[in-house]
Amino acid sequence: MKKYLLGTSEIILKGKNRHYFERIFINNLKTKIGFKLEKIENWGGIFYLEAKEDVLEDLKKVFGVKTIKEVEEVKTLEEIIDFLKAKIERGLRLDFEVKRSDKDYSLNSFEIKQKIINELKNYFVIDFKKPERIVYILYKKKKFWVSFEKYFGLDGLPVGSSGKGIVLLSAGFDSPVASFLSMKRGLKLYFVHFHSYPQTGLNSLEKVKKLVRILNEYNLGSKLFFLNILELQKFYFLNVPKKFLVIFYRRSMFRLAERIKEEIGADVLITGESLGQVASQTIKNLKVIDEAVTSLVLRPLITFNKEEIIELAKKIGTAEISKEPYDDCCSLFIPHRVETRANLEKILKIENEIKDRIKELEDEIYKNKEIIVYN
Numbered sequence: 005m006k007k008y009l010l011g012t013s014e015i016i017l018k019g020k021n022r023h024y025f026e027r028i029f030i031n032n033l034k035t036k037i038g039f040k041l042e043k044i045e046n047w048g049g050i051f052y053l054e055a056k057e058d059v060l061e062d063l064k065k066v067f068g069v070k071t072i073k074e075v076e077e078v079k080t081l082e083e084i085i086d087f088l089k090a091k092i093e094r095g096l097r098l099d100f101e102v103k104r105s106d107k108d109y110s111l112n113s114f115e116i117k118q119k120i121i122n123e124l125k126n127y128f129v130i131d132f133k134k135p136e137r138i139v140y141i142l143y144k145k146k147k148f149w150v151s152f153e154k155y156f157g158l159d160g161l162p163v164g165s166s167g168k169g170i171v172l173l174s175a176g177f178d179s180p181v182a183s184f185l186s187m188k189r190g191l192k193l194y195f196v197h198f199h200s201y202p203q204t205g206l207n208s209l210e211k212v213k214k215l216v217r218i219l220n221e222y223n224l225g226s227k228l229f230f231l232n233i234l235e236l237q238k239f240y241f242l243n244v245p246k247k248f249l250v251i252f253y254r255r256s257m258f259r260l261a262e263r264i265k266e267e268i269g270a271d272v273l274i275t276g277e278s279l280g281q282v283a284s285q286t287i288k289n290l291k292v293i294d295e296a297v298t299s300l301v302l303r304p305l306i307t308f309n310k311e312e313i314i315e316l317a318k319k320i321g322t323a324e325i326s327k328e329p330y331d332d333c334c335s336l337f338i339p340h341r342v343e344t345r346a347n348l349e350k351i352l353k354i355e356n357e358i359k360d361r362i363k364e365l366e367d368e369i370y371k372n373k374e375i376i377v378y379n
């Protein structure tokens with residue numbers, strides 16, 4: 005049996021809404037730990053958790069967890085002395101962090117610490133500046149909770165506490181990182197991937213499935229929608245100037261993603277776009293693409309450089325998958341020179357002339373979508 009104390013930061017600052025955040029947080033912990041969970045208790049900003057086995061790595065993937073301590077419970081101050089002697093090698097340089105969280109103990113935090121130091125100073129070296137180990141002691145629920153290491157979690161807000169987002173997920177580096185950052189701020193995600201099978205291979209689909217498997221470790225219960233846009237792309241290829249193709253593809257992608265958003269009852273669309281990274285990601289073009297939908301579109305990476313994105317992708321665990329080569333449906337039929345300063349009127353004029361056929365093709369794509377569900 006393992007026991008943990010979890011520290012949170014923002015959840016406890018939420019005032020009147022605190023219970024709402026705590027309820028979602030506890031549910032997420034239950035989902036993540038699953039059958040290994042024995043007990044979970046809210047101790048007011050601190051969460052106490054018992055598990056059948058080591059769940060440290062799981063806890064490190066739950067948003068809202070700021071700190072993690074594996075603890076052992078000790079009944080009295082006298083027992084702590086023996087406990088530490090038994091657990092820690094003699095002569096080690098130690099410091100103590102003591103907190104009396106319940107006020108029903110006669111000594112305060114400082115006095116508890118002094119007492120422990122007095123009892124142990126001939127056994128260990130007390131070193132406040134460069135300790136080899138910090139012993140954390142919390143007094144709570146008429147017991148002492150002792151731990152020797154503090155780990156850091158992801159912090160942020162519990163997934164689901166800010167609503168639901170639809171991510172336009174490609175197989176590249178950016179959109180998985182944008183997904184991670186959105187979950188960090190409490191969005192529960194649903195993923196949409198557009199492909200052009202059989203014009204593009206199955207490898208991008210396999211890649212996207214693998215990416216969602218990793219993102220699902222944080223998202224806890226994901227749905228991935230595959231939409232085949234090949235016929236629509238062929239239609240655009242024959243009916244709009246080549247330099248506008250990317251913009252037409254994008255506008256359709258946004259409209260289709262918005263339909264999924266409506267069906268799920270989600271709140272926002274999310275992309276991995278970053279300003280100026282490629283020709284289609286200029287302010288003017290982003291604006292014209294946004295105009296295709298009424299939804300709010302979040303772009304968490306808008307100010308990120310590619311290196312920053314890849315650095316984060318490595319930490320999340322998606323970089324290894326993103327770097328594999330794949331066929332990108334968006335580059336299908338795209339010429340070398342593309343429009344960087346799209347003019348909305350011009351685009352709308354062209355689009356308006358072919359809007360009925362676009363609608364039919366989009367209806368067909370939406371109808372034939374495939375859904376993969378992750379537990």
Ligand code: ATP
Pocket residue numbers: 171172173174175176177178179180196197198199274275276277281282284285333334
């Ligand atoms: P990424 O690394 O996420 O692929 P990128 O740098 O390749 O991004 P683009 O190809 O211009 O940039 O794509 C910009 C954004 O549009 C992506 O981050 C993603 O949100 C969305 N997107 C692009 N292609 C697809 C696709 N096939 N399916 C779903 N969304 C896509």
Ligand code: MG
Pocket residue numbers: 174175176332
């Ligand atoms: Mg891409």
